[in-house]
Amino acid sequence: MDYDTVLLDVGEWGMWQRRLFFILWLPSCLSSVAVFMYEFIAFTPEFSCVIPDCESPITNRSLPDNVECKYFSKWDNACQEQVSVDMVSTSCSSWEFSQSIMEHSAVQEFSMVCDQEWMKNFAQSMYMVGMLIGSFCFGWFGDKHGRKPCLMLAIMCLTIGGTLPKLSLSVLYASQRTYSLFVISRVISGLGHVGTFMVTVTLALEYVGVSCRSMCGIYIEIPFALGGILVAFVNYLGIKEWDNLMLVVSLPNLLILSYWFIIPESPRWLLANNKVEEFRRVIDSAAAVNKRQIDVEVLTTIFQSKDELKSKETGSFTDLLHPGPILIRTLCLFLTWMSTILCYFSLTSYTSMMKTDSFYLTYCLVILAEVPACIFSVIILDRVGRRPVYGGCHLMTGVAAILAAFIPEYFPQMIKVGLCIVGKFCSSACMAIMFVYTAELFPTSIRNRSIGACSFWGRVGGIIAPQILLLEKVWTPLPLLILSMFSLAAGVSVLVLLPETKGTKLPENMEEALLIGEERPAVSSIYHPRA
Numbered sequence: 001m002d003y004d005t006v007l008l009d010v011g012e013w014g015m016w017q018r019r020l021f022f023i024l025w026l027p028s029c030l031s032s033v034a035v036f037m038y039e040f041i042a043f044t045p046e047f048s049c050v051i052p053d054c055e056s057p058i059t060n061r062s063l064p065d066n067v068e069c070k071y072f073s074k075w076d077n078a079c080q081e082q083v084s085v086d087m088v089s090t091s092c093s094s095w096e097f098s099q100s101i102m103e104h105s106a107v108q109e110f111s112m113v114c115d116q117e118w119m120k121n122f123a124q125s126m127y128m129v130g131m132l133i134g135s136f137c138f139g140w141f142g143d144k145h146g147r148k149p150c151l152m153l154a155i156m157c158l159t160i161g162g163t164l165p166k167l168s169l170s171v172l173y174a175s176q177r178t179y180s181l182f183v184i185s186r187v188i189s190g191l192g193h194v195g196t197f198m199v200t201v202t203l204a205l206e207y208v209g210v211s212c213r214s215m216c217g218i219y220i221e222i223p224f225a226l227g228g229i230l231v232a233f234v235n236y237l238g239i240k241e242w243d244n245l246m247l248v249v250s251l252p253n254l255l256i257l258s259y260w261f262i263i264p265e266s267p268r269w270l271l272a273n274n275k276v277e278e279f280r281r282v283i284d285s286a287a288a289v290n291k292r293q294i295d296v297e298v299l300t301t302i303f304q305s306k307d308e309l310k311s312k313e314t315g316s317f318t319d320l321l322h323p324g325p326i327l328i329r330t331l332c333l334f335l336t337w338m339s340t341i342l343c344y345f346s347l348t349s350y351t352s353m354m355k356t357d358s359f360y361l362t363y364c365l366v367i368l369a370e371v372p373a374c375i376f377s378v379i380i381l382d383r384v385g386r387r388p389v390y391g392g393c394h395l396m397t398g399v400a401a402i403l404a405a406f407i408p409e410y411f412p413q414m415i416k417v418g419l420c421i422v423g424k425f426c427s428s429a430c431m432a433i434m435f436v437y438t439a440e441l442f443p444t445s446i447r448n449r450s451i452g453a454c455s456f457w458g459r460v461g462g463i464i465a466p467q468i469l470l471l472e473k474v475w476t477p478l479p480l481l482i483l484s485m486f487s488l489a490a491g492v493s494v495l496v497l498l499p500e501t502k503g504t505k506l507p508e509n510m511e512e513a514l515l516i517g518e519e520r521p522a523v524s525s526i527y528h529p530r531a
Contacts, residue, residue, distance in 0.1 A: 130190025
């Protein structure tokens with residue numbers, strides 16, 4: 001007997017669970033602000049090269065193949081308007097930037113253009129490194145010390161990372177900000193982002209019963225998308241200095257510290273760690289809010305059966321590598337997780353950078369694509385099955401990326417934007433489904449390890465995503481073609497190599513896991529947080 005047995009008396013989706021679920025929307029929303037704000041704080045506006053000692057930026061003397069980064073110069077008259085044969089190419093050292101979206105962005109402050117354009121993508125890759133480190137550190141801390149302390153620590157990281165650039169001037173009295181400080185702030189923000197979202201989703205899932213787990217695990221991602229809209233709204237209202245924007249959208253994180261007094265510790269964690277008295281207080285409160293009665297004998301039986309859990313099967317990481325069918329699942333899921341995270345972040349940034357009539361409209365459309373994707377996943381997952389939906393969404397992402405890559409330049413830009421949004425919709429659906437599907441393919445003894453291992457490769461995809469976008473300088477369609485190859489390979493591998501788990505119960509041991517696809521026991525699904 002376990003916590004789900006208690007919920008039969010307390011209620012799986014009563015007022016207590018619903019209230020806590022929607023309270024957790026705020027940290028879910030604010031956790032995404034850290035990643036989506038980068039589209040604004042590191043926004044690259046239109047810019048032109050400024051010639052030393054000349055009154056205005058150069059125009060007709062720019063080199064035709066690199067007009068923003070180089071100009072023709074002549075030692076005796078650098079500002080002349082006519083180009084002559086004895087002029088030489090000179091790299092620009094300063095630029096004049098448009099102020100239509102951001103009056104002053106980090107790109108402008110640290111000159112992250114032309115030969116130093118890599119610095120922008122490197123900073124975002126380091127953000128993903130912070131997420132990679134955070135997924136391990138906060139996962140361990142949450143299991144060891146509890147979900148609430150982990151949430152508080154993650155929120156502090158999120159706040160420090162978002163306020164550090166501004167506070168370095170006003171509080172630390174630094175003479176000027178450095179690029180290194182900017183990168184450090186992004187790493188800290190990545191730590192806080194993954195920790196906050198991971199704990200938020202974990203709490204949302206651990207409060208509810210089995211029948212609501214998949215629904216809650218997917219719907220908690222809706223406010224994650226709304227966080228991206230929040231950043232755009234704050235910028236649109238007039239916060240157009242990059243450090244001020246980071247400060248304004250990061251300070252509300254401190255409100256989450258009040259959750260220490262508002263939300264209870266996870267009952268599942270309390271039960272797993274033998275916190276008997278606190279577990280009883282939480283359950284009594286839940287029963288009172290849900291207007292239900294608890295059978296005392298059920299609680300007594302659960303506490304007495306805790307010792308029996310120690311004798312259950314244990315596993316190790318090497319169990320992901322054998323026998324053969326499990327190894328195939330492991331390698332296939334490594335590929336699909338990497339592809340999903342890679343396409344999710346790449347398509348978001350790639351579409352936002354497109355030159356359209358309205359930057360805000362394009363940005364909001366690509367961000368909001370995640371909302372219908374979550375609803376779509378909940379509606380169709382148990383009707384059609386995991387394998388065809390997961391594999392199909394990967395294939396659709398790949399097809400959309402290929403079509404967008406070869407849209408002729410004379411076509412309306414919104415056609416390419418629309419195809420990228422379709423790809424983002426499908427990759428968002430994959431994001432929602434992959435946790436459910438992965439958890440259902442492995443036995444209990446290695447389920448958490450399988451999620452952790454797959455998450456590692458997902459973060460690898462996130463780290464290389466900004467670097468792939470740089471390949472547009474080599475050949476314009478190349479980034480989208482790389483995304484399409486990953487997506488198509490992932491889709492084919494799912495449809496060919498993975499079994500269907502619709503209608504199967506969660507496997508408790510390796511023998512049951514190997515039988516998946518051959519029998520259809522009663523449904524029992526689980527969902528793990530995006531970590």
